[in-house]
Amino acid sequence: MASLVNLVQLDLSHNNFFGKFSLELSNWTNLECLNLEGNKFSGTLPNTMQQNLHVIKLRGNRFIGNIPSQLCNLTCLTILELAENNLSGHIPHCLYKIMRPIMEFYPIYEIAVFAKGRELDYKKFLLVHSIDLSTNNLSGEIPKELFNLVQLWSLNLSRNHLIGKIPKEIGGMKGLESLDLSYNKLSGEIPWTISNLSFFDYLNLSYNNFTGQIPLGTQIQSFDPWSFIGNHELCGDPLPKNCYKQEASNDSKPAEGNEDDDFLKSLYLGMGVGFAAGFWGFCGSLFLVRAWRHKFFQLFHLLVDRLYVIVALKLKKAFNEY
Structure with missing residues (x-):
């Protein structure tokens, strides 16, 4: 297989392959799609990857170790799925370098992406920009540089051990439609800038340690309460728990009327x-x-x-x- 120099797409998904997987000995310089999901591959993630890769789907395996920083060199990457493994360590700060705009046409035309809580089929995968690192053992804070990926369409970091706050830079991700940060240890207030995301279709911030009032915004209040449950110090619509003191939608600015009360x-x-x-x-x-x-x-x-x-x-x- 290593001699298939013109290989463009490798799909070994949903089999019972096991053992370590490496791309170091291959000559697949034209490889654009790597799909190994639903197997039993183990060991660490490949450190050497082809520069033309647009899709990496390694969901549902047994990979361990850190997410290699070499991923940051894949500027053509549009879909990165590493969910349901045993990866640990921090999310690389340099991931913002991936997903540069692609102007060329490539033969891979249809792809299945896990987003919005379910698997979706897309005809034109180049229009989909997705990162799924869920269900691992990742720790540390969410790098604020990650929210510089303004073209990102779906971000899933759920079911890890992430801490810290949601960076206010999230408000610049105008194309974001799906965000899942549930089942982590995130804390602090939900940044008011999240109200700037007008294309939200799926949001799940449940089971964290968020506090304060849910930011006001047409999109945010349209979600069901389950999107916020499990945050005992969180209040405001759409949760049934009212805030005793109406807090402003700005993290540092006091709410209107609070100055008189003080x-x-x-x-x-x-x-x-x-x-x-x-x-x-x-x-x-x-x-x-x-x-x-x-x-x-x-x-x-x-x-x-x-x-x-x-x-x-x-x-x-x-x-x-x-």
């Missing part, structure tokens, strides 16, 4: 502290200074006597009139 809280707090300080200062002075204490009780008794006389005169006058 001012009133500060005012009430200052009044309470001032009253307590004055009260205990007055009582402490009476307790420590004997002359002040005597003077206070003299004034107190004098006030009581005057009130007694006033009340007695008022009552006597009332009885006489009666």
Whole structure:
């Protein structure tokens, strides 16, 4: 097989092949599509890959180790599926270098892509830009450089051990239709820039540690609550949990009306502290200074006597009139 120098597409999918797989000894300089999904291949991912590759589908195997940084050199890549393996380590920061615009025509015309929660068939695979790294053991933060892939159509990083926040750069991915970050350990607020994505058709952020209010936007509120469940500190439409304080759609800008609430809280707090300080200062002075204490009780008794006389005169006058 290594002698097939004109090989363009290699499809060994959905068999029972096992063992290690390498492209180092092959002369497939024209290879454009590599499909090994649904087998039992093991070992690490190939470090050497052909520069003309447009499709890499390795889903459902037993590959281990890190995602090789050599993938970043495949500038023609449009579909990368490494899901359902045992890959570990961080997502390479250099992945933003892939998926350069392709202007030529290639003979591979139809491809199946797992996106939007199901497998979809596409006639013109060159129009589909997809990355699926789900169901692995990937860790670390999502590289913000990954969201520079403005032409990306589908991104699935679900069922890993990713941490950190969703970078606000996600708002620049105008063509993104499908995003799945579920079952990770992501935290923080959902960036308000996600509301800029007007072509959203599938969104799943469930079972993370997101907090705050779900950003307001026509697309975001149109999804079912299951897209956000499992985030106990998340609130706002479409979840049934209301936010006690309407937070703004900007991560750093306070919501409208919150400034007045903060001012009133500060005012009430200052009044309470001032009253307590004055009260205990007055009582402490009476307790420590004997002359002040005597003077206070003299004034107190004098006030009581005057009130007694006033009340007695008022009552006597009332009885006489009666």
